Each structure stands twice: as structure tokens, then as C-alpha cells.
Amino acid sequence: MMATHTLSEITATATKATRAAGFSWGVAEEAGLAVRRLSAHGLPGAEALAVLLTNKGASSVGDQGPAPGCGLSKMIEMLDMPPHSPAQLGPIKAPLLVVGFALADDGHWTVGWPGGAVHAGPEGLMLSGALPGPVAPVSVRQGCSTGQPLTAHWRSRPVAPDAWEKLEVLAATLLVPESERSRTSGAGPDA
Amino acid sequence: MTDCRPPSEIMRLARLGSAHQTRLSFMRVLLRGMRRNGWRVKRALWQLDDTGVGRAVYSAEGQGQCYSLVAFAHDLPDCQRSDRVIAEAWDATFALMDGRPTNADLDRLAANVPLQEAGRVSDSELVLSRANRSSRLWAHVVERLAAGLQPDAERLAEVGYLMRTTAVYGSGKFGAADHAALAGRPLMDGPFRAEMLAVWLIRAFVCDLVEHMARVTGGARATCLAPALRRSLGIGNSTGLGMAPFLVNHPALLNAWIDARERAFARVRALPASSAGTREGFERALKGTEALLAGWRSKHPKQISKLADLKGDLRRISGKISTGLLERAHPWQALWIWAQSALTIEGQELVLALMLEPHGTLIDDLAEEMGVEEYRKARIDGSMTLSELSDLIRQHFSWALQPDYAVPEGCARFWYVSEAKLEPRLGERHAEAGADLEQPLDIGRSVAALAKTLQDLPGDTNVADFLRAQPEHRRALRRIQMVQSAPYGEIRDNLISADLMPIDMLRCKLAFFGATRFDPRSDRWVRITMFQNAPLPDELHQLPEDDWCLGAQLLPA
Numbered sequence: 001m002m003a004t005h006t007l008s009e010i011t012a013t014a015t016k017a018t019r020a021a022g023f024s025w026g027v028a029e030e031a032g033l034a035v036r037r038l039s040a041h042g043l044p045g046a047e048a049l050a051v052l053l054t055n056k057g058a059s060s061v062g063d064q065g066p067a068p069g070c071g072l073s074k075m076i077e078m079l080d081m082p083p084h085s086p087a088q089l090g091p092i093k094a095p096l097l098v099v100g101f102a103l104a105d106d107g108h109w110t111v112g113w114p115g116g117a118v119h120a121g122p123e124g125l126m127l128s129g130a131l132p133g134p135v136a137p138v139s140v141r142q143g144c145s146t147g148q149p150l151t152a153h154w155r156s157r158p159v160a161p162d163a164w165e166k167l168e169v170l171a172a173t174l175l176v177p178e179s180e181r182s183r184t185s186g187a188g189p190d191a
Numbered sequence: 192m193t194d195c196r197p198p199s200e201i202m203r204l205a206r207l208g209s210a211h212q213t214r215l216s217f218m219r220v221l222l223r224g225m226r227r228n229g230w231r232v233k234r235a236l237w238q239l240d241d242t243g244v245g246r247a248v249y250s251a252e253g254q255g256q257c258y259s260l261v262a263f264a265h266d267l268p269d270c271q272r273s274d275r276v277i278a279e280a281w282d283a284t285f286a287l288m289d290g291r292p293t294n295a296d297l298d299r300l301a302a303n304v305p306l307q308e309a310g311r312v313s314d315s316e317l318v319l320s321r322a323n324r325s326s327r328l329w330a331h332v333v334e335r336l337a338a339g340l341q342p343d344a345e346r347l348a349e350v351g352y353l354m355r356t357t358a359v360y361g362s363g364k365f366g367a368a369d370h371a372a373l374a375g376r377p378l379m380d381g382p383f384r385a386e387m388l389a390v391w392l393i394r395a396f397v398c399d400l401v402e403h404m405a406r407v408t409g410g411a412r413a414t415c416l417a418p419a420l421r422r423s424l425g426i427g428n429s430t431g432l433g434m435a436p437f438l439v440n441h442p443a444l445l446n447a448w449i450d451a452r453e454r455a456f457a458r459v460r461a462l463p464a465s466s467a468g469t470r471e472g473f474e475r476a477l478k479g480t481e482a483l484l485a486g487w488r489s490k491h492p493k494q495i496s497k498l499a500d501l502k503g504d505l506r507r508i509s510g511k512i513s514t515g516l517l518e519r520a521h522p523w524q525a526l527w528i529w530a531q532s533a534l535t536i537e538g539q540e541l542v543l544a545l546m547l548e549p550h551g552t553l554i555d556d557l558a559e560e561m562g563v564e565e566y567r568k569a570r571i572d573g574s575m576t577l578s579e580l581s582d583l584i585r586q587h588f589s590w591a592l593q594p595d596y597a598v599p600e601g602c603a604r605f606w607y608v609s610e611a612k613l614e615p616r617l618g619e620r621h622a623e624a625g626a627d628l629e630q631p632l633d634i635g636r637s638v639a640a641l642a643k644t645l646q647d648l649p650g651d652t653n654v655a656d657f658l659r660a661q662p663e664h665r666r667a668l669r670r671i672q673m674v675q676s677a678p679y680g681e682i683r684d685n686l687i688s689a690d691l692m693p694i695d696m697l698r699c700k701l702a703f704f705g706a707t708r709f710d711p712r713s714d715r716w717v718r719i720t721m722f723q724n725a726p727l728p729d730e731l732h733q734l735p736e737d738d739w740c741l742g743a744q745l746l747p748a
Binding site: 005006007008023025029033036037076104172175176177178181182 | 619624669
């Protein structure tokens with residue numbers, strides 16, 4: 001049986017892994033929150049992030065990364081300034097992460113890619129068609145179709161083991177190895 | 192309308208580190224709610240052998256809910272008993288479960304809970320914890336009870352607990368359910384309610400366990416703890432740096448806690464007159480505090496000094512009250528105005544707690560506003576201009592701009608997570624490696640760096656464009672914008688300075704929990720007591736409501 005992880009664990013691991021991959025802490029926090037929102041709605045956000053972070057040459061907000069950008073940077077740009085008119089992106093890496101913007105916003109949005117789309121609003125999310133691959137063009141527009149949305153839920157959920165391992169390995173690089181001094185003073189000596 | 196105290200005054204570490212529990216503290220809110228709503232606790236399982244090893248279950252039921260503490264008692268050699276969070280074996284381990292455990296649940300938990308961090312619980316559990324005995328006191332109590340005698344009350348008072356927890360993990364840790372699991376549930380949908388419930392039930396288990404061991408030793412001669420002595424025992428806790436980053440990493444939650452307390456304080460100060468009942472309640476709390484202070488001991492120089500100050504302050508408060516101050520117009524505001532000039536910060540924060548004490552009907556509703564859905568509060572407003580951002584910095588972050596972070600003392604420390612312990616630690620930047628892996632608790636320095644960058648940029652640029660070019664400022668910028676919705680969300684001090692006292696951060700959080708008897712053991716960890724003098728589950732509905740925390744039991748009836 002695939003191991004499950006809580007949303008807290010998913011958020012923390014995604015944040016740390018993103019920071020460890022070279023992004024600023026502020027960007028890493030956005031990645032963690034986006035993955036949390038996606039996961040809460042049953043979408044493989046952690047898996048998408050793992051592919052992005054471990055794929056050399058991934059475009060980041062923090063570096064001068066190559067075009068065509070990535071889902072993380074586009075998601076953050078839209079969080080900061082939602083598009084006023086339909087937007088065509090890409091092709092971009094980790095396109096699913098763009099949905100993180102739609103789930104954070106109070107409005108209704110449709111995020112689409114060839115063969116599928118997500119309709120998201122405050123009441124939940126509907127997936128039509130297939131999930132996007134690792135690279136795809138993405139369209140974003142206001143409004144969404146009607147139907148019964150999937151609402152967020154708090155329960156633990158599985159994450160693909162290879163993706164989880166990649167994120168954990170990255171996150172672990174933020175840990176500081178023990179030294180003689182830290183052994184004696186890092187947590188503080190007894191009074 | 193009386194104003195709340197400004198963040199610039201109360202969000203400094205010196206004041207946060209002088210906080211006292213109040214009637215809005217989480218332990219008290221929980222027990223008040225359980226009492227008012229008819230909660231009952233039953234010991235559903237007791238399977239312990241003559242060595243004190245085995246398992247027990249305590250189920251708390253009320254308002255259509257049930258939570259069960261599953262306790263495992265172990266035979267721990269003295270040489271393995273350690274209070275450090277990194278220990279690998281304990282006298283007892285616990286999980287708080289949502290509902291009633293089946294036999295399969297008990298077996299699953301038995302295979303994991305004793306391992307603590309090395310095990311894995313499920314999202315049917317809410318809390319994971321462990322505790323160690325106070326060795327000398329434990330042996331004394333067992334010996335006396337086994338002989339049919341009560342333990343020495345003075346020795347009990349000196350320690351204050353029979354077991355101390357070394358960690359209480361909740362909200363999504365090690366597989367346990369996220370806090371969102373409790374959303375919408377009466378009483379339990381509030382900060383740290385599940386964790387406090389677990390500790391309260393652990394206290395009941397510890398009392399039962401010590402009496403069990405006395406019966407094993409003494410047979411028919413053995414007796415039980417007298418109710419008053421039983422009640423005098425809380426649960427100890429050793430809290431270290433692991434707790435400190437919480438307040439920095441949860442600004443919206445910190446804001447909610449402080450805001451509720453400050454609004455309560457403002458409501459009381461706004462009262463035009465006091466009643467005989469509230470005056471009596473205040474004076475009773477004052478006397479109870481004097482009695483409690485007699486049992487609050489510490490060997491830490493800073494705390495010794497604070498306790499001496501507090502004793503002096505208590506005398507001054509008593510003297511002031513005896514002048515009839517509370518019988519005049521606007522008595523509570525008058526008391527506060529006097530306290531600000533006459534008392535130490537420690538004494539002032541105590542006056543706040545004492546003033547809230549007799550005003551439950553006026554302020555208790557605010558306890559339900561101390562939780563917050565954090566993730567919806569974190570979004571950056573990209574349309575704000577850099578000019579507006581600079582205004583916010585000038586208005587709210589002058590404290591961050593004052594220190595010189597370039598000198599060694601201004602950035603002497605760095606926060607990191609230890610590879611060996613997986614716990615937050617504090618390093619010396621100029622003497623240790625690892626600062627390149629620093630955790631982002633340097634809010635003041637980050638804001639100062641952002642402010643410096645903004646000086647060279649056009650004020651009409653918007654934040655979205657700025658962050659696209661300079662994403663390294665994103666975290667600091669978010670914190671600055673948050674001040675608008677969460678003015679009490681930021682500790683307004685340099686958290687990487689040479690003179691930082693992390694125990695100030697710990698005390699702030701622990702006071703909101705409702706902890707008492709703060710006893711710092713260094714600048715980085717502190718021992719406290721939880722639920723001391725609180726009713727045990729079987730007394731919850733027999734004893735007066737919520738009069739346990741300020742020493743009411745120590746006073747003549």
C-alpha cells in the first residue's frame with residue numbers, strides 16, 4: 001500500500017525542497033502552499049513539483065532561467081496580478097502548478113491544456129479530461145463550467161513514492177550537519 | 192471605546208517573555224468548555240501488569256464527540272531517562288485518537304506510538320506524546336502510598352508533577368491528522384485544544400499509574416492520593432528551541448491570540464465602574480497569585496530576578512488596591528495607568544491577567560476568536576506600489592530598521608535545523624558553519640534589506656513587477672503586507688542578535704497554553720507545569736468552574 005502523507009507534511013516538504021533547489025524562501029512558501037491546495041483537492045501537486053525541481057534547467061523565478069518558464073513562476077505571477085483577460089502560456093514546465101493560483105483566488109477560473117482542464121472556484125474544483133504532462137501550453141481564463149465540484153479535504157493522501165523521495169532528498173540538504181560546538185550549545189546547555 | 196495596546200508596545204520580546212496565563216489560555220478554555228457542555232471521561236481500558244507495563248485508554252465524550260487517550264507504560268531503566276526531545280525511550284508514550292480505538296487500533300498504535308518519531312500514526316490520531324517520571328518524587332509517592340500514607344506535601348509542591356512530557360506533537364506531525372480535521376467541531380476547533388486535552392488526560396493516567404504501583408507494592412495496606420494532593424500535581428514539560436520558530440512561522444495565529452487578549456483587556460479597562468463581585472474576584476486572584484508565587488522556584492538568574500520583582504509588584508498592587516482605587520470611576524483603567532508607571536513589565540503583565548480574571552462574562556467569548564485559517568491570509572497584493580510599501584515599513588517596521596546587522600552582535604546568531612536531531616537550533620554565525628542553510632527567522636534583517644533596496648527604485652512600480660525581478664524579497668514583503676490584517680503578528684525584535692533570549696519566545700507561547708511555574712534552565716529551554724491544581728476528570732463537574740489556575744485552592748474557603 002502506498003504511504004500516505006498529511007497536508008502539513010506535504011506543505012513542509014514541498015517548501016523545504018523548493019528552497020533547497022535554489023529558490024528564495026518566499027517563493028518556496030508559495031510552492032508549498034500551491035502544492036497543499038492541489039493535494040487537498042486530490043491533484044498530484046507534489047509530483048508536479050518534484051519533476052520541476054529535479055529537472056535540470058527548470059526555469060525559476062529566482063534565477064535567470066531559460067524560457068519557456070515554469071508552472072511555479074507563472075502561478076506566482078498570477079497570484080500577484082491575476083490576468084484581466086484570457087492568457088496563453090507556454091509551453092511551460094509543471095503546468096499543473098498554475099492551478100495553484102486558481103485555487104487561491106476568490107474568483108472562478110478555468111485552467112486548460114491540450115486534452116484537459118480544471119475549473120476552480122471557492123466552492124471547489126472540477127477536472128475534465130486528462131491531467132497535463134510535464135510540459136504543456138496552458139490557457140487561463142475567468143469563469144468555469146457548472147457541475148459538482150470536488151471540495152478540499154484534510155485527510156492524509158498518497159504521494160507517488162519516487163516523487164516523495166525526490167522532495168525529501170532535496171529537503172534534507174537544508175539540514176546542518178552536527179559539529180562539536182553544536183553538540184554542546186545548539187540546544188543550549190543546562191543552567 | 193478604549194484602545195487596545197499598540198503592537199509597538201507589546202510585541203517586544205521583553206514583554207512577550209513576561210506573559211502570564213489568563214482566562215483565555217487554552218487549558219482553561221478547554222476545561223471551562225468541557226464543564227459547561229457536560230463532557231465526561233471514563234477509563235475504558237486498564238491493562239497494566241505488576242511492573243507497571245501495559246496499556247490504558249481514557250475516553251472523553253461530549254457535544255457528540257469522543258476522543259481517546261491511548262497510553263502505553265514502559266519499563267525504562269533510569270540510565271535511559273532523558274528530557275531531551277532526541278531521546279529514544281520514555282516511561283510512557285501516548286496518542287490521542289479521534290473516537291474510540293478498536294483492538295486493531297490498539298495493536299497498530301502499540302507498534303508505533305512507543306517509537307514516537309521513528310513510528311507512524313494515522314490521521315485517526317490527533318496528538319502524539321511521551322513523558323518521563325520525576326524519578327525521586329515518583330519513588331517517594333509510591334513508597335508512601337504503598338505504606339498507607341500520604342506523600343510529603345512539601346516535596347510534591349517543590350516539584351509540582353510526577354511526570355513531564357518531552358514533546359506533544361499535533362497537527363499533521365508523524366502522520367497524525369491536520370488541525371483542519373477539527374474544523375467546525377464545537378469546543379475542539381480552536382488552537383491547541385486537542386493537545387491540551389491530551390495533556391489533561393495524561394495527567395489522569397499518571398495519577399492512576401502511581402496508585403497502581405503503590406497497590407502492587409503495598410497490597411491491602413496501600414492507599415490512594417488524597418484529592419487535594421492529587422490535584423496539586425500537574426504535568427511537567429521541558430520545552431526547548433523546537434517551539435521557538437512557531438511564533439515566527441505562524442504570524443496570523445500569533446496575531447489572533449494577542450488580539451483576543453488585548454481586546455479582552457480593552458473591554459475591561461473600558462468599564463465605568465466595578466461591582467463588588469469583580470472586586471472580590473480580583474482580590475481573590477491577587478491573593479491566590481501570592482500563594483502560587485511561594486511555590487514558583489527557579490535557579491535561573493533572570494527568572495530569580497523576575498520573581499523578586501514580581502513579589503515586590505504584588506505588594507505594591509495590594510497596597511494600591513487597599514486605597515479603594517477599584518471603587519472609584521473607571522477603576523480598571525485607573526489601575527492600569529498606575530501599573531504602567533509603578534510596576535515592572537512582569538508585574539504589568541500580571542495585572543493584565545488579574546484584571547481579566549473576574550470578567551469572564553465580559554470576555555470569554557473572545558476565546559472562540561483565537562483560531563485562524565492561516566492559508567487564506569498569506570496572499571501578496573501585487574497591485575500595491577513600492578511607495579505604499581515603503582510607507583508600511585516606516586509606520587510599522589522602524590524596529591527592524593534600527594539594529595546594525597553588519598556588526599557581529601547584530602547578526603551573531605542563526606537559526607538552523609540540525610541534521611542529527613531534525614530539530615531547530617541556534618548557531619553562532621561567526622564561529623560555526625551552517626549559516627548558508629539558515630532558516631528565515633531573521634525578519635528584521637530581511638525587512639531592512641528590502642527597505643534599502645526600495646530606496647533606489649521608483650515608487651510607482653508595483654509589487655508584482657518588483658517581485659518578478661527580485662524574488663529574494665518575497666518573504667519579507669509578505670510579512671510587511673500582513674501587518675495590515677495582523678498587526679500583532681510580528682515579534683518586534685532582532686531574532687538573530689547576540690543578546691536574544693529564546694526563552695522569551697517560549698514563555699509567550701506557553702503562557703497562551705496556560706502553563707505556570709516557568710523555570711528556565713538556560714537561555715534556550717524552560718521547564719513548566721501544566722494543569723497544576725486543575726480538577727481531575729472525576730472532579731470536573733464537582734469543583735467550582737475555572738478557579739484553579741490562580742491558586743484558589745491554596746486559599747482559605
